Amino acid sequence: MSVFQYEFMRRAFVVGILLSVIIPCVGIVVVLKRLSMIGDALSHSSLSGVAMGLVMGINPILGAIIACIAAALAIEIIRKKIPNYAEMAIAVILSASVGLAGVLSGFAKNSANFNSFLFGSIIAFSDFEIILVICVSLAVMLTFAALYKELFFIAFDERLAGLAGVPVRTVNNIFTVLAAVTVAVASRTVGVLIVSSTMVIPAACAMQFRMGYKRTVALSILFAVAFMTAGLYISYYARLKPGGTIVLLGVASLCVILFVKNRSRGRVDIDVKMGYDE
Amino acid sequence: MSPIVDVCDLSFSYGEQPIFSKIGFSIYKGDFVAIIGTNGSGKSTLFRLMLGELVPTAGYVRLFEGRPPVSLGRGAVAYLPQNGFSASRDFPATVEEIVMANLYSQVGFLRFPKKEHRERVREVLSQAGMAKYAKRLIGSLSGGQRQRVMLAGVLAGDPKLLLLDEPTSSVDSQAVQSLFEMLSRLNVELGVTVAMITHDISNAVEYVSRILCLERGSLIELDKSEVYEELSHRHAHPASEDRTPEKAR
Numbered sequence: 001m002s003v004f005q006y007e008f009m010r011r012a013f014v015v016g017i018l019l020s021v022i023i024p025c026v027g028i029v030v031v032l033k034r035l036s037m038i039g040d041a042l043s044h045s046s047l048s049g050v051a052m053g054l055v056m057g058i059n060p061i062l063g064a065i066i067a068c069i070a071a072a073l074a075i076e077i078i079r080k081k082i083p084n085y086a087e088m089a090i091a092v093i094l095s096a097s098v099g100l101a102g103v104l105s106g107f108a109k110n111s112a113n114f115n116s117f118l119f120g121s122i123i124a125f126s127d128f129e130i131i132l133v134i135c136v137s138l139a140v141m142l143t144f145a146a147l148y149k150e151l152f153f154i155a156f157d158e159r160l161a162g163l164a165g166v167p168v169r170t171v172n173n174i175f176t177v178l179a180a181v182t183v184a185v186a187s188r189t190v191g192v193l194i195v196s197s198t199m200v201i202p203a204a205c206a207m208q209f210r211m212g213y214k215r216t217v218a219l220s221i222l223f224a225v226a227f228m229t230a231g232l233y234i235s236y237y238a239r240l241k242p243g244g245t246i247v248l249l250g251v252a253s254l255c256v257i258l259f260v261k262n263r264s265r266g267r268v269d270i271d272v273k274m275g276y277d278e
Numbered sequence: 279m280s281p282i283v284d285v286c287d288l289s290f291s292y293g294e295q296p297i298f299s300k301i302g303f304s305i306y307k308g309d310f311v312a313i314i315g316t317n318g319s320g321k322s323t324l325f326r327l328m329l330g331e332l333v334p335t336a337g338y339v340r341l342f343e344g345r346p347p348v349s350l351g352r353g354a355v356a357y358l359p360q361n362g363f364s365a366s367r368d369f370p371a372t373v374e375e376i377v378m379a380n381l382y383s384q385v386g387f388l389r390f391p392k393k394e395h396r397e398r399v400r401e402v403l404s405q406a407g408m409a410k411y412a413k414r415l416i417g418s419l420s421g422g423q424r425q426r427v428m429l430a431g432v433l434a435g436d437p438k439l440l441l442l443d444e445p446t447s448s449v450d451s452q453a454v455q456s457l458f459e460m461l462s463r464l465n466v467e468l469g470v471t472v473a474m475i476t477h478d479i480s481n482a483v484e485y486v487s488r489i490l491c492l493e494r495g496s497l498i499e500l501d502k503s504e505v506y507e508e509l510s511h512r513h514a515h516p517a518s519e520d521r522t523p524e525k526a527r
Contacts, residue, residue: 032369032370146388147388149378149379149382149385149390149391150382150387152371152375152379153379153382155369156363156369156371156376156379157363159359160357160359160363160380161379161382163329163355163357164379164380164382164383164435165382165383166382166387167387206370207368207370210370210415211370211415212370212371212372212375212413212415213370213371213372213375214375216370
């Protein structure tokens with residue numbers, strides 16, 4: 001029976017593909033700025049936003065977006081205050097968010113909805129949520145394209161970028177909001193506990209191929225789309241949780257890439273030692 | 279002729295610790311200046327003041343006919359920091375992508391590079407002798423080649439003043455020579471004014487037009503011929519070798 005005969009699966013593929021285009025765009029910059037853990041902090045902030053949304057009776061994704069933006073800006077402010085220990089900012093916001101989510105979840109009337117955010121529920125999207133994902137995805141894609149060269153330069157060397165005239169603070173703030181919104185929406189799909197992996201793994205896979213920036217971005221998007229579609233197919237036919245399946249597929253692919261890469265590197269080393277390369 | 283760089287009675291301290299006091303000098307168009315001095319004498323701090331990244335305790339820095347550094351449009355002054363760039367060697371970027379990023383002041387905020395910008399990238403890579411490496415990853419190059427790429431990058435913006443902080447620090451001796459030759463060519467043929475912090479006095483004295491020495495909180499200009507003479511004497515008597523010329527003490 002075809003996976004596309006069901007409306008909820010068609011929606012899942014639309015949402016999944018849109019997210020797998022925008023998540024690596026944010027993910028590659030996060031990885032290159034060595035802030036991989038920011039995804040974790042933001043996803044946990046989104047959980048507190050979900051709890052807040054459920055308590056206050058507003059859409060949980062909207063609550064997650066607001067909480068993520070607030071958390072991301074707080075991280076950026078703390079990071080500026082203690083630039084040599086930037087990871088401390090992430091730890092502070094992460095634990096504060098978990099604490100807030102824990103307290104607020106006690107007041108949430110619909111605890112099943114709250115739990116669905118932990119591991120995501122890509123197949124249970126409402127019309128409003130679909131429209132929200134499409135709008136957010138378009139906004140992230142356009143902003144990423146517009147700020148492409150600025151984000152590249154800042155990731156390469158923030159100081160040199162500033163000296164060359166890049167408005168570093170403005171671009172960093174815009175990117176922070178971009179990352180927050182992406183994580184908030186992705187948390188609903190793949191789950192709060194694994195969203196940071198979906199940001200990092202496609203970028204990590206693409207970086208193993210040692211290509212230029214543009215090609216690495218393109219390849220990480222391709223990896224993310226492949227993990228998402230394959231993950232949805234597998235989870236549908238094997239009756240698994242989609243979020244977990246997508247992430248495990250990504251991790252398995254990264255392991256295979258690393259294994260093959262190390263093996264071929266070892267072979268080159270042996271060839272050099274034996275003189276076969278001459 | 280008004281100077282490109284005018285430093286007057288400049289003092290700076292980090293908290294209670296004074297770095298230098300009431301130093302002054304001028305750099306004119308077409309100069310190739312080496313700034314020497316022992317570690318911790320404040321050479322990099324002086325550059326940071328010239329870039330407007332630090333605020334002087336007293337005195338001032340004026341660039342291009344009396345303008346404070348912070349008021350300058352970006353791109354007029356190009357700067358190459360001590361270790362080239364802060365990204366790791368695994369950073370996924372090609373040589374041409376990095377040089378293109380440095381063309382920011384010409385491309386502009388929220389704009390995309392055009393054909394003329396791509397041609398400019400090819401042109402500066404040729405000037406730096408790195409045209410054939412355009413598609414190579416920055417991390418796959420040697421220290422000397424990376425410095426050449428970074429130099430091509432800062433040149434791409436067509437700067438009037440080039441500030442280089444120890445550009446030869448992580449470069450092997452053969453590459454040092456060729457970097458100095460390249461800088462000298464840029465200075466003579468393209469008229470780029472260069473100020474360079476260096477510990478490599480023996481190479482500097484061959485190529486630069488002036489030598490400034492920052493030592494124990496004050497700055498003096500050394501006579502190139504005397505430095506040359508002293509270095510020749512040291513080559514003849516290696517036991518007396520030291521990094522800062524005797525004249526500056």
